Amino acid sequence: MPKISEFDLDRSIAPAEANISVNDIIRSQTTEFSSGLVLHHIDAGSQEVVRIEFEFRAGSRYQNKPLLAEFANRLLVKGTITKSAQKVAELIDCYGAFLETEIDKDRASLVLFSLNKYVDKVLPVVLDVLMNPAFSESELDLYKANQVQKMLVEQDKVSYLSRKKFNKELYLTDHPYYGHFTVEDVQHINAEDLKAFYTEHYRDKGVEVYMAGCAKPELVRMVGEMVNSAGMSFMDRPQEIRTNWIDAEVGAQHFVEKQNALQSGIRIGRFVDVYRGGEGFVGLQVLNTLFGGYFGSRLMSNIREDKGYTYGIGSALYTCDDASILFMVTEVGAEVTKASLKEIYFEMNRLVQEKVSEKELSLVKNYMGGAFLKSVDGPFELMERYKMLKRSNLGYDYYESYIESLNQVTAEQILSLAQKYLDKENFLEVVAGKNM
């Protein structure tokens, strides 16, 4: 082969592209212990670190007071019966470990990140936190005061105002995901509430344990045995069945005034009756990506890259156990708020009216294939995917055939999904900003 010189390098031609394929997805293994503990573990990656997650069915849907689930989750780590919050923090910090709490509508977690060499030192502290949390008055009072102030700061942001109003209007008040709260609600939470919530939803309902990273058999055994003897109750219930609570009224428009705002926060969305693994789900993921799910999306190309109305605009398909929501979000210059809304609906309508070209569709699918490859790269990512499968009652074949499922999506399907879901009348629209 002749040596390539500057003159025969044609830079206008792209290098040959290889099809994106996923080789073997490293699967989560399960190891059972005598107490009923089932430890899910993935051994992958290059670093001697591990992430251990204790997951509970303790999300906001289970609370009987606004904010209670979140407060219980955050205050879990603020001290045990025998150790102050300071002591707990010190014992974790001194080994360079990180202890984090996570919560969503369905689940709540306590997550430990640690170097492998210190797991035996920090795990007992975490187990003490899980088994004997103090929920002291003083920690609660401090947390309340600081939360109130954080909320006041948040309320100064148009992005927050539009999100909060959107969530308030999207769900009926008796929907388990109706989580609206006010600053005053903070004062109504007391330590007894926290203890009762903990007892019912953490201690007695059981935990699931996920470990990812450099998780060799010796470490799996050690961690399993430590957790095994901690006296926890373990999850013995099957995944709850979807209840399909999609009955809220949408199609309304709301405005939240924020004086002197330089930009307006916009959030527009609706429920969609699809769920992971179900009919039309991958197609809707493709439609969402095309619409606003990546840098080259219709929304970005028009509203940012052509009009320059915003720094960023995007859409997402959000799924939880009992609802799937398609929504888009942006912050735009106050003076171009109306013009931006017009363009957003213009792009929705264009998808409803015109079939996407094969060229654009294949680009989106390839982009999504690459993004999928990235989402199964690394131990923590792999564990997130496994948890997603588990909560959707799916097996690994879902991911192993994912690229194939993507490739099977056609322009006709995209058009019919757009006609079904992108009708302006069924979207809830919230704008927060100054009155123009």
Next chain:
Amino acid sequence: MIKFEKFTLSNGLRVIVHKDESTSIAAFNLLYDVGARDESESRTGFAHLFEHLMFGGSVNIPNFDQPLQRVGGQSNAFTSNDITNYYITVPTANLETAFWLESDRMLDLAFTDKSLETQRSVVVEEFKQRYLNQPYGNVWLLLRPLVYKKHPYKWATIGKEISHIEQATMEEVKSFFYKHYSPENAVLTVSGNIEFDEVRRLSEKWFGPIQRKSGYNRSLPHEPKQQEERLLEVYRNVPASAIYKVFRMPGRMHKEYYIVDLISDILARGESSRLHQELVKEKKLFSEISAYVNGSTDDGLLVISGKLSQGVGMDEANESIVNVLDELVLNPVTEIELTKVKNKAESTRVFSEMSVLNKAMNLSIFELYGDANLVNLEDQNYAEVSVQSIQNSAKSLFRKENTSTVYYHAKN
């Protein structure tokens, strides 16, 4: 420990290769040695505006993003006061697309008036979204000129004022490109499950033919030693008053950087840290408080910031921070406390090296500092910090005449 090999092309482009067999994604990180500090004072925000324009198509390729997305890749970039960094992740089999795209936009630009016009608007909206339409968002626009009087760190990456961005012309854009976007002014790192020889071949093929552009010799004004304590008070419509205290410190490659970084961790990293424990939990003077070093190349800053609890006065809040700092000056920290922050520094590094992209960015940055292998000496540099050195640094750092403070009062 990040293993790597490196070479330099005849046009001066430095290339680093790191092999990681555990991943199916390749990271391609191209760092240009240009940041907001290289701007002229009448045209600030330019390095960052230019970063936006780099996505507007190049001489042979009308659209940067689409061909990359077509092969499953993603791309983004960031600009700081020191550097402009472009990065791509792509399925390993399609790595060559990254070489093709990045080399073409190093070769020559093809920006249109339309793309300049649009990106000016986008950056203006970014300015609003991140700095002007957020509570406390403008604080860096206040702090920088308070601390720096001569050095170009006195303006923020986004720019001093919106008008500088609005007035940028195509001529200025072009001259910026020829001045800074030259192969010898860049460091490329490729990491993933790839072979050194293959990266070498692709680098020669795509970047090899690019000529050097006109050279740029950085010569920035030195910031004179601060001689007096500085205080700026502002009144804004925010829900709670806040305080910002900044202290000048050595740049990223100075040995003392590691000492000051650990000082910031002792002060405010994690719930067991001093400021958090004493001022948030015990005295309840602040609802939140943080401390960090900004890691700039030239003399940088240790920043302490906190939001005051309701009813707490500004002077009281300030004094309480000063007292915690004085404690570090007066008494040595314990070995246990020092070990704690060293362990945290170590684990942060180990976790950060889970990502091929992070590794690629770090290798590029350290190569720019002088040698990519410096990234592997970080642990040792932290390990060498002693109780005595902490106290010595605290003494010089927390002098009144090294302090600049902003009282950010909530109106009403």
